[in-house]
Amino acid sequence: MKIGIPVLDELIGEIPLGKVITYYIDPEVEGDVFSMQTLYSNLEKYKCVFITSSMSPSSIRARFREFGWNVDESENFSILDAYSGYIGDISDERYIVRDPSNLDEMDKVVSKAIEENDLIVFGSLSTLIDMIGEEILDYVERWNKYARINDSVILYNFVAWPYDSRIVDTIKDLSNAVIEVGGIYHRVILGQYYGILKVDWKEVKGKAVLFKLVKPGGIKAYIPKILVTGPYNAGKSTFVHAISCRAVSVDRLGTTVALDHGHVEYKRFSIDVFGTPGQERFDPILRILGGEALGVILIIDSTKPEDFPRAKQMLEATTKFGLPYVVAANKRDLPNALGVDEIRKRLTVPKEVPIVPCSAVKKEGVFDVLDALLNLLIGG
Amino acid sequence: MKFMMIVMNTMNVEKGKNLMVIGPPLVGKDLFVKEILKNEVKKGSGGIYVTTKDTAEEIIKEFEGIDIKIIDCVSKIAIPDVSDDTNIKRVSSPIDLTGISVGISRFLEEYIKSGKDSVVIVFDSLSNLLMYSNLQAVFRFLHVLTTRIRVCGAKAFYIVEEGMHDDRTVITLKQIFDGVIEVKEEDNKKYYRIITPKEKTDWIEFLLGVS
Secondary structure: OOOOOOOHHHHHOOOOOOOEEEEEEOOOOOOHHHHHHHHHHHOOOOOEEEEEOOOOHHHHHHHHHHOOOOHHHOOOEEEEEOOOOOOOOOOOOOEEOOOOOOHHHHHHHHHHHHHHOOEEEEOOHHHHHHHHOOOHHHHHHHHHHHHHHHOOEEEEEEEOOOOOHHHHHHHHHOOOEEEEEEEEEEOEEEEEEEEEEEEOOOOOOOOEEEEEEEOOOEEEEEOOEEEEEOOOOOOHHHHHHHHOOEEEEEEEOOEEEEEEEEEEEEOOEEEEEEEOOOHHHHHHHHHHHHHHEEEEEEEEEOOOHHHHHHHHHHHHHHHHOOOOEEEEEEOOOOOOOOOHHHHHHHHOOOOOOOEEEOEOOOOEOHHHHHHHHHHHHHOO | OHHHHHHHHHOOOOOOOEEEEEEOOOOOHHHHHHHHHHHHHHOOOEEEEEEOOOOHHHHHHHOOOOOOEEEEOOHHHHOOOOOOEOOEEEOOOOOOHHHHHHHHHHHHHHHHHOOOOOEEEEEEOHHHHHHHOOHHHHHHHHHHHHHHHHHHOOEEEEEEEOOOOOHHHHHHHHHHOOEEEEEEEEOOEEEEEEEOOOOEOOOEEEOOOOO
């Protein structure tokens, strides 16, 4: 069986039978698609059941269809309906829990579904906890054991509302693998990512992957972009080269005429960095990169306050797109470099915007700049 | 004219605030907040309406061409295949708190990225949400939502039906908000007052349907 998600497939490989996987989902991120995509990826070979407790079966089928996945074409697909009984509706699904608040009935029907299927997807474990209470976790433990005996795989969607940490820890402990689906925020959500928090059948180095949802199609991974901008000769190209594991610049007479491009592998992220030569080219680039730009690094020459007004103009363009930014106070090693407080005053940037001194030439402080931006986005 | 003036002069609700709007059934709480939303959108704010009672189409009709975004928790119960569009996100049912949360977050993102400085959200109503989910689940949902409103500097109004919930429920809900707007009717006249930790206004009369 496979997870069916880009990048994760290569990282965690084949899912051994009997394992329990939890998608641990930020409440503001459309993360239900992950378990749906895993189910659909395995539907040809395996019998799969989707347990619904927060949507009607017809809404579940419509949700699959949104992504171009016609699950009803497969005889391997069935639904365990733990929703209709809750709202007093009738159901003609293969598995029905008439009274979802009755744990004994729920247990019987879920156990039968585990017995008869290879992949069991809980559409929302959090809704079950909300409806029934945390005693359902005892049953989760029992279902997991039963799945192990039956060589079935269980997949839980767990929405990370602010539950008691005891509940969250129990769910993580009861899972063989935990995949986090989270959001990158700056006032509002700027990007969505997924990453592995835990896998017990393979040695995996933590990695975060940014994604978009495509309809039809599902989860599409992409490489986030960070833009590096600043006045002429502030050291943008040098900075891009200093933080990148590989980088190219399109130069003419020693200055950048088109674009710098670098690729950074840092912490759990793979990031593309684009250096842009001037403000007039900035807006189109932001538009082209669309939602994939995560933030902006403004490079200034700490020894040239006369260029600060131009730097400020560039910042206006970034804030127009609602992107977070940090200021890299380059050339800090030169004798007449201004201090951070003086730069903040002259540039009039708010106190919550980090100004980080660095020397791109000496590769000093450049990763502190990147850290400051990542801190703004994901809290480190 | 009177209504509009009152709203404009006293509704200087700061950005990032979450307010409960409470009053007896049929007193016109929804019309009251709709009027606030209409005024704010006319002044340039973004507007989001979360409806657990009416369909998106009914809300659009009421807003008479004023551009807002709607989270519709009703239509999909009857027609599961009904689709979303750029201004309407339909959630499977009021139980689907994640769907509501994701929808609000997406619309806020669109407004902020398009350069809107302020966004007003109306939640109509929390009482309906509490018919489908228990208080703890709704409280956790509100904890996430009110934090997002604070962080992104929007303003939100949440309608609660007076008399529909026990005291414990109302007190628990009040904890999470920055203030309460109480609405009442006496001698065929409608009044509201605002209670926040900083101030408690007198009862102020308002008229509905006059603009």
